[in-house]
Structures are given as structure tokens and as C-alpha cells.
Amino acid sequence: xxxxxxxxxxxxxxxxxxxxxxxxxxxxxxxxxxxxxxxxxxxxxxxxxxxxxxxxxxxxxxxxxxxxxxxxxxxxxxxxxxxxxxxxxxxxxxxxxxxxxxxxxxxxxxxxxxxxxxxxxxxxxxxxxxxxxxxxxxxxxxxxxxxxxxxxxxxxxxxxxxxxxxxxxxxxxxxxxxxxxxxxxxxxxxxxxxxxxxxxxxxxxxxxxxxxxxxxxxxxxxxxxxxxxxxxxxxxxxxxxxxxxxxxxxxxxxxxxxxxxxxxxxxxxxxxxxxxxxxxxxxxxxxxxxxxxxxxxxxxxxxxxxxxxxxxxxxxxxxxxxxxxxxxxxxxxxxxxxxxxxxxxxxxxxxxxxxxxxxxxxxxxxxxxxxxxxxxxxxxxxxxxxxxxxxxxxxxxxxxxxxxxxxxxxxxxxxxxxxxxxxxxxxxxxxxxxxxxxxxxxxxxxxxxxxxx
Numbered sequence: 001x002x003x004x005x006x007x008x009x010x011x012x013x014x015x016x017x018x019x020x021x022x023x024x025x026x027x028x029x030x031x032x033x034x035x036x037x038x039x040x041x042x043x044x045x046x047x048x049x050x051x052x053x054x055x056x057x058x059x060x061x062x063x064x065x066x067x068x069x070x071x072x073x074x075x076x077x078x079x080x081x082x083x084x085x086x087x088x089x090x091x092x093x094x095x096x097x098x099x100x101x102x103x104x105x106x107x108x109x110x111x112x113x114x115x116x117x118x119x120x121x122x123x124x125x126x127x128x129x130x131x132x133x134x135x136x137x138x139x140x141x142x143x144x145x146x147x148x149x150x151x152x153x154x155x156x157x158x159x160x161x162x163x164x165x166x167x168x169x170x171x172x173x174x175x176x177x178x179x180x181x182x183x184x185x186x187x188x189x190x191x192x193x194x195x196x197x198x199x200x201x202x203x204x205x206x207x208x209x210x211x212x213x214x215x216x217x218x219x220x221x222x223x224x225x226x227x228x229x230x231x232x233x234x235x236x237x238x239x240x241x242x243x244x245x246x247x248x249x250x251x252x253x254x255x256x257x258x259x260x261x262x263x264x265x266x267x268x269x270x271x272x273x274x275x276x277x278x279x280x281x282x283x284x285x286x287x288x289x290x291x292x293x294x295x296x297x298x299x300x301x302x303x304x305x306x307x308x309x310x311x312x313x314x315x316x317x318x319x320x321x322x323x324x325x326x327x328x329x330x331x332x333x334x335x336x337x338x339x340x341x342x343x344x345x346x347x348x349x350x351x352x353x354x355x356x357x358x359x360x361x362x363x364x365x366x367x368x369x370x371x372x373x374x375x376x377x378x379x380x381x382x383x384x385x386x387x388x389x390x391x392x393x394x395x396x397x398x399x400x401x402x403x404x405x406x407x408x409x410x411x412x413x414x415x416x417x418x419x420x421x422x423x424x425x426x427x428x429x430x431x432x433x434x435x436x437x438x439x440x441x442x443x444x445x446x447x448x449x450x451x452x453x
Contacts, residue, residue, distance in 0.1 A: 025441060026441075029441050033439055033441075035439070039247075039436075040332075044332065046247045046332075046333070049247075049252075049434075049436075050246055050255060051429075052245070052246040052422070052425060053077065053078075053106065053425070054076070054077065054103060054243060054246065054418065054421045054422060054425060055074065055075060055076050055077070055103075055243045055244065055245050055246075055418070056073075056074070056075040056078070056245065057072070057073070057074055057075075057244065057245045057333050057334070058070070058072065058073040058074075058075070059072050059073075059333050059334045059335050059336075060335070069335040069336050070336060071336050071337045071339070072333075072334040072335070072336065072337045072338050072339045072342075072386075073339055074244070074339045074340060076099065076102055076103060076242075076243055077102050077103065077106050077107070079102070079108070081239070081240070081339065081340070081343070082339060082342075082343055084099060084102070084239070085236065085239060085240075085343055089232075089236075094211035094212075094213060094214070094231070094232070094235045095235055095236070095239045096211065096212050096213060096235050096238040096239050096242065096414070096417075097114065097117060097118055097121065097211060097212065098114050098117075099238075099239045099242050099417065100117075100178060100242065100417035101113065101114065101117045103242060103243055103417050103418055103420075103421040104171075104174070104417070104420060104421050104424070119208075120175055120179075121175065121178060121179045121208075121212075122179075122208025122209065123208065124175055124176045124178075124179035124180065125179045125180060125183070125206045125208060125215070126180075127180060127183060127184075128155075128158045131151075131154075131158070132187055132203060135150075135151060135154050136151060136184070136187045136188055136191050137191045140188065140191040140192040140194075140195050140196065141188075141192065142192060142196065142405070143276070143405070144185055144188050144189050144192070144405045144406060144408070144409045145272055145273075145275065145276035145281075145408050145409060145412070146276070147184075147185075147188035147189075147191075147192070148181070148184050148185055148188060148272055148409055148412060149269045149272040149273060149276075151184045151188065152177070152184070152265050152268050152269045152272065153265055153266070153269045155177075155265055156263060156265040156266070159173070159265070162263050162264075162265065163263050165261060165263070165264075165427060167424060167427065167428060170264055170423065170424060170427060171424065173264040173265075174264065174416075174420035174423065174424065175420075177264070177268060177416055177420070178416050178417055178420060181409075181412060181413045181416050182206070182212060182215055182216045182219065182413050183206060183219065185406060185409035185410070185412070185413060186216065186219050186220050186406070187203060187219075188409075189220075189403060189405050189406050189409075190202065190203065190220075192405070193403070200222070202222055203219075204218060204219040204224055205219070206218065206219055211231070211235060212235070212238060212413070213231050213232070213234040213235035213238055214226070214231045214235075216234060216410070216413070217230060217231060217234065217400075220402070220406075221401075227354075229350065229351060229354055230351075230400055232347075233347050233348075233350075233351050233396060233400070234396075234400060234410075236343070236344065236347055237344070237393055237396060237397075237410070237414070238410075238413065238414040239414075240340040240343060240344060240389060240414075241340075241389070241393075241410075241411050241414035241415055242414045242415060242417045242418050243415070243417065243418030243421070244415075244418065245333075246422060247333075248280070249274045249275075249277070249279075249280050250271040250272075250274040250275040250280060250281070250415065250419070251271070251415075251418060251419060251422050253270050253271045253273075253274040254267055254268070254270070254271045254419045254422050254423050254426070255422060255423075255426045255434060256434045257270045257271075258422075258423045258426040258427060258430070259426055259430050259432070259433045259434040260433050261433075264423065267419075267423055268416070268419060268423075271415075271419050272412060275408065275411060275412055275415065276408060281408045281411040281412065281415075282407075282408050283327060283328070283388075283390040284328070284390040284393045284394035284397070284407050284408075284411075285394060285404060285407050285408065286321075286327040286328075286390075287327045287328040287390050287391055287393075287394045287395075288394035288395070288397075288398060288404065288407075289320070289321075290314070290320050290321075290326075290327045290328075291360075291363070291364070291367075291394075291395070293319065293320045294307075294310055294320075294363070294367075295360075295363070297310060297319065298310050298363075301359060301360075301362065301363040301366075302362065302366075304366055304370060307363070307366050307367065307370060308370050308374065311326055311367065311370055311371055311374050312374060312378070314326050315374065315375070315378045315379070326367075326371045326374075326375065327390070327391075328387060328388060328390050328391030328392075328394075329368075329371045329372065329375060329385055329386070329387060329388070329391065330375070330385045330386070330388065331386070331388045334386060334388065335385070335386070336386060337386045338386055338387065338388045338389055340388075340389040341386070341387045341388055341389050341391060341392060344389065344392050344393070344396070345392060348361065348364075348392045348395060348396055349361055351396060351399050351400075352395075352399065355399045357399055360395070361395075364391070364392065364395055368387045368391065371385075371387075372385050372386060372387075393407075394407060397410065
């Protein structure tokens, strides 16, 4: 048998230790040179690196000259996202498409504008000839985010104007990506589940008249069936994930990479790589896995004392992955509440009732309430702690019977609208390539000849 190409050999371990020894920086130097680690100040507030009109996150207000935590608010183009949700739900519309229009063009569409926009997306919901066979079906990966990024990069080769960064052409590329992200994600999963898990392979075509949420469920499920409630709550999830300020990691990546003047496919692939990370888009998977472990180790889900003991064990690195975290609790910006989680919760309860999962919803509600109190007691924190959108989104996706492998791609399917708006904004306003400063703290030393080493 030949050598294992992917083995971690003793030689690699020794070299890795050399990397650790040569690259470990004294933590006190970050304080000495006033480095804003993670581009955040000592209070956790993001360092101002740009301006945007696309969205705003509010987590504090000024009272008597001091910043005081407040209930979280999220605005898309200056409009409260809760009002947006209430608006399209009251008129029984799917909201993702008009939300994408708002993010891209700065205003809510009227009926004719929305119909035109839907028609454009519907026309773009097709992949190049043989793309599924030649690209998606070849070398399927267990990680759909990598599959999605590979597909996006490959689309460059199919675009005769791939490097044209005019606003008109970039808008065309962005609209096409918004339209086909569901297909790239779902087909990638179906190829993997067929070749690796032996499941039946089926490829359903999207219907141009359906919403993004409806098409996701249509092309994913073998019988293409779904209920109105299922489609509407998935649509709501897409709206709430569509955008979240210019400072989140993947959107900042879009700004950074776009500022170099590179093509749309490269910029979006870079953002996908960022979103894949468990500290960003992959967080809802951790929430679901944590709750699965909790359900196995907490005998009585209604016993709050037993639930509380498990949560303290999590913080003490004695349960689940022993990372010391209660996943889904807390946010880099929000303190008292995440408005997206607040909007989502009532619909999660409705879906849990329809799916016969009320006991599980009760467990989630208990954890949300207890975890906030326990974290405040156990941790010294500078701001409040509340459930974030990831806390409930994974539960929703599990009730919708979405495979775990598609949880983060669903996030990407939503966020491509926000990324597109930010890429266009960067190209329209870009003055310089984004290049922050890093200070070298290494001592200078002379070159040593080979014979003297």
C-alpha cells in the first residue's frame, strides 16, 4: 500500500511546532501597541473602516453622554426590518425578492418593479449547458460551502465578460448569482448524497414563477411538495439573513476583495470562504449539535434545574464539545436582544406546533431564558447576552427537514443579496485598495551562511 498522501506524519508535527514557536506573538504587545484585535476596541465596538447606506445595526443609545445598551434594531436601507417583515406578511407576499430589490437599489419596489425583478431572476434561474454534469457532479465534496465556492469560481470560465467591472456588468453577474445560488447549493448536496451516501439522484428544475424559498423546497425534496407555512418561514429566514451591516466578516471580505478590482466570482468565492467558518455562518450547526447532545443528557426537558446544570457544564467545559460556549447565545454587536431572533421566534413556535415539536420548542425557550442569566453570573462581560438568529435558525431548518449540510449554504443563498449590494457600493465609491497596517515586532538579525547554521 502506498504512502497516505493526507497523513499527519511525525515530521509534519515537528515542522508544525516550529511554526508555533516562530509565529507566537507575546499577547502583551497587542496592548502595548494599542492593536485593535479583530478590528474591535477594548469594549468590543468595531473600528470604523468604511461607510455604507445599505444597512445599520443598532445595539446602544446615548443617554446623558454615555452609551447605554438598548433593544437591538436592524435597518435595511434605513427601514426597520421588523416593519419590512410585517409589511409583506400582512399582504401575504413572499418577502425575499423585494428585500433583495431594496438592498440593491435603495428603495422598496412597487408592484410593476417587483414583477420585473422577479421576472429577471426567473429568467436567470438556469445554469450553463452541462454545468451540473461536468462541474457539480464531478468530485462532490462533503462540505457544500466548498462545492458552492468551486461552482462560483468555475462560472468565471463560462462568462464572456467575467473581468468587466462596470456597474452594469457587475449588476448582471450579481443578479445571476442571486438567482442560481439555490441550484448550486442543492444540486451540490444531491450529488454528494448520491455518490457518498448511495441515495437516489434526482435533479428538479426550478420554476420561474416561484419565489426563492419555494424553489429551494421544490428542487430539494424528491416529490417537490411543501406547505405554505414551510415556504413562508424559509422565506422569512432568507429575509432576516439577507444583510447585516458592512462589518460582519464575510461582507467586509467582499469590500476588501472588491477594492482590489478583481472579478465578481473571485470576490463572492472569498466571501463564501469567510461565511463557512464556524464563528460566522456555521454557528447554527453548532447550536443544533449542542441541542442534540443536551436532549440525550437531560432526562426531563421541563426540569429547569436539570437544564441549568447542563448549561453550567457547558460553560465549565464539561459538556458537548468542551469549548466552554453556549452556542446561539450572545453576539458581537447586539446586547439586550437580536431583532432577527425576536422576529423569528413567533414563527418558529407556529412551525413547531405544525410539526409536533412543541416539547423541543419549550426546551429552546427554557435555554434562551436560563442561558442569559447563567452567562451573566459565570462570565465577566461588558454587555448583555441574548439569543441570536443562529439560536433558532438551525431548529427551523431541522423542522423543515433540510440536511445539515445545507444549513450554511442557506445562509449564503440569503446573504448573496447583501454581498451584491456591498460589492456594487464598494466599486461605486472605491478610492483605494483596502490595506490596514500590521506592525512587525520581530527583531532584525543578520543572514547566516549555510556552513555556520
